[in-house]
Amino acid sequence: xxxxxRALVSLGAALAAGAxxxxxxxxxxVQVYADSDATIVVSPHVTGSxxxxxxxxxNATYTEDVVSSASVDVRTTASPRIYxxxxxxxxxxxxxxxxxxxSAAYMHARERDYTSNGGSLSFTREFLQRNLGxxxxxxxxxxxxxxxxxxxYVAPMSDWSGDxxxxxxxxxxxxxxxxxxxxxxxxxxxxxxRKVRVQLGDAVTLLPETEPxxxxxxxxxxxxxxxxxxxxxxxxxxxxxxxxxxxxxxxxARLVLxxxxxxxxxxxxxxxxxxxYFYQSxxxxxxxxxxADRELSAFTSHLFGVKLEWLPLxxxxxxxxxxxxxxxxxxxxxxxxxxxxxxxxxxxxQAGVGVDF
Amino acid sequence: xxxxxxxxxxxxxxxxxVLVSAPQRGLLSKRCMxxxxxxxxxxxxxxxxxxxxxxxxxxxxxxxxxxCN
Numbered sequence: 001x002x003x004x005x006r007a008l009v010s011l012g013a014a015l016a017a018g019a020x021x022x023x024x025x026x027x028x029x030v031q032v033y034a035d036s037d038a039t040i041v042v043s044p045h046v047t048g049s050x051x052x053x054x055x056x057x058x059n060a061t062y063t064e065d066v067v068s069s070a071s072v073d074v075r076t077t078a079s080p081r082i083y084x085x086x087x088x089x090x091x092x093x094x095x096x097x098x099x100x101x102x103s104a105a106y107m108h109a110r111e112r113d114y115t116s117n118g119g120s121l122s123f124t125r126e127f128l129q130r131n132l133g134x135x136x137x138x139x140x141x142x143x144x145x146x147x148x149x150x151x152x153y154v155a156p157m158s159d160w161s162g163d164x165x166x167x168x169x170x171x172x173x174x175x176x177x178x179x180x181x182x183x184x185x186x187x188x189x190x191x192x193x194r195k196v197r198v199q200l201g202d203a204v205t206l207l208p209e210t211e212p213x214x215x216x217x218x219x220x221x222x223x224x225x226x227x228x229x230x231x232x233x234x235x236x237x238x239x240x241x242x243x244x245x246x247x248x249x250x251x252x253a254r255l256v257l258x259x260x261x262x263x264x265x266x267x268x269x270x271x272x273x274x275x276x277y278f279y280q281s282x283x284x285x286x287x288x289x290x291x292a293d294r295e296l297s298a299f300t301s302h303l304f305g306v307k308l309e310w311l312p313l314x315x316x317x318x319x320x321x322x323x324x325x326x327x328x329x330x331x332x333x334x335x336x337x338x339x340x341x342x343x344x345x346x347x348x349x350q351a352g353v354g355v356d357f
Numbered sequence: 358x359x360x361x362x363x364x365x366x367x368x369x370x371x372x373x374x375v376l377v378s379a380p381q382r383g384l385l386s387k388r389c390m391x392x393x394x395x396x397x398x399x400x401x402x403x404x405x406x407x408x409x410x411x412x413x414x415x416x417x418x419x420x421x422x423x424x425c426n
Binding site for chain 2: 027028029031033041043045047061063065128129130131167169171172173175177217219223225227232240242246248250256258263265271273275276295296297301309325327333348350352354
């Protein structure tokens with residue numbers, strides 16, 4: 001935490017020292033995820049951005065995941081518990097042009113058995129006297145999948161994605177958003193560790209997971225926000241489908257109590273998906289594709305929780321705003337087609353601080 | 358074809374909606390009225406959810422991490 005604060009202050013000082021920076025924002029969060037499947041993930045996150053009078057903006061982000069797990073997935077690899085660390089850096093550059101904002105971003109992430117490099121280009125522009133905002137984005141990610149116990153093992157995997165989103169101001173108290181995404185993944189999409197139980201003659205044996213080497217995904221989402229008195233009501237719905245015959249629905253409702261310097265958010269999120277066409281928890285014979293990945297099985301999840309955000313300092317002289325926040329959320333998963341773990345509980349806690357200079 | 362027609366109709370009707378002028382945007386400028394009011398939270402949540410749900414990847418998702426590999 002001390003290192004994170006030091007990084008935050010350094011980042012803010014560096015950005016604020018930039019010539020004539022019109023707007024500088026630095027923020028940091030720490031998230032802790034713990035579940036009943038013996039997995040704990042601690043994720044510190046630091047980010048900073050600066051926008052200059054010339055219409056140029058820059059941003060940088062660092063995120064880390066420190067993972068400790070003895071989940072049912074890990075135990076099928078004959079390991080009692082794994083420890084892993086994932087580090088990610090993101091850099092972005094934006095420029096006001098053609099009446100809008102064009103942005104480019106680069107990301108690099110690595111862990112001992114996984115390396116990712118990617119980039120994206122996006123363009124945002126407002127129309128109809130700023131009542132309609134449209135963003136288009138294309139992205140590419142190149143991944144190298146490895147095995148911690150086999151330094152010679154390397155399998156490539158790539159992702160292309162495209163997004164289009166529009167936000168429309170309906171009334172002085174109502175805004176709505178529609179968004180669509182397509183993505184194509186190719187390469188090693190299965191886990192190089194996971195084993196699948198398969199009946200071979202009279203014996204049950206463990207075979208490596210195999211999945212199709214290509215997957216096309218499409219998703220659409222709609223959302224609306226309405227301000228009513230001291231309340232903000234926020235509803236979201238997302239529909240997802242892919243070429244593995246996986247279909248999912250996500251519905252979310254948020255209620256924010258706005259006391260100006262303090263906001264209290266209550267939230268409920270429901271998620272349901274069917275299973276991928278080749279998923280089975282147990283195979284009575286070998287097949288072309290074998291997967292016992294519970295994330296590809298049919299399941300539902302519920303998320304509920306509360307978040308507080310407080311502005312303890314707002315300087316009228318300099319315009320600086322200090323923001324602190326904290327949230328506690330619970331998740332409950334039900335896996336009717338995954339006998340080794342029919343249910344799972346998770347607790348997500350998060351604390352953050354940010355300064356707008 | 359019918360869906361495309363419906364989408365075109367909606368897009369064509371959008372300009373006919375009442376345009377909200379700048380002085381009327383007091384509430385809309387509040388942080389709690391933004392769709393991405395806390396991008397740091399969104400980044401952490403997308404990463405967490407993408408490795409625990411089958412419908413990952415249609416949010417510019419990133420590979421690996423969170424004990425998902």
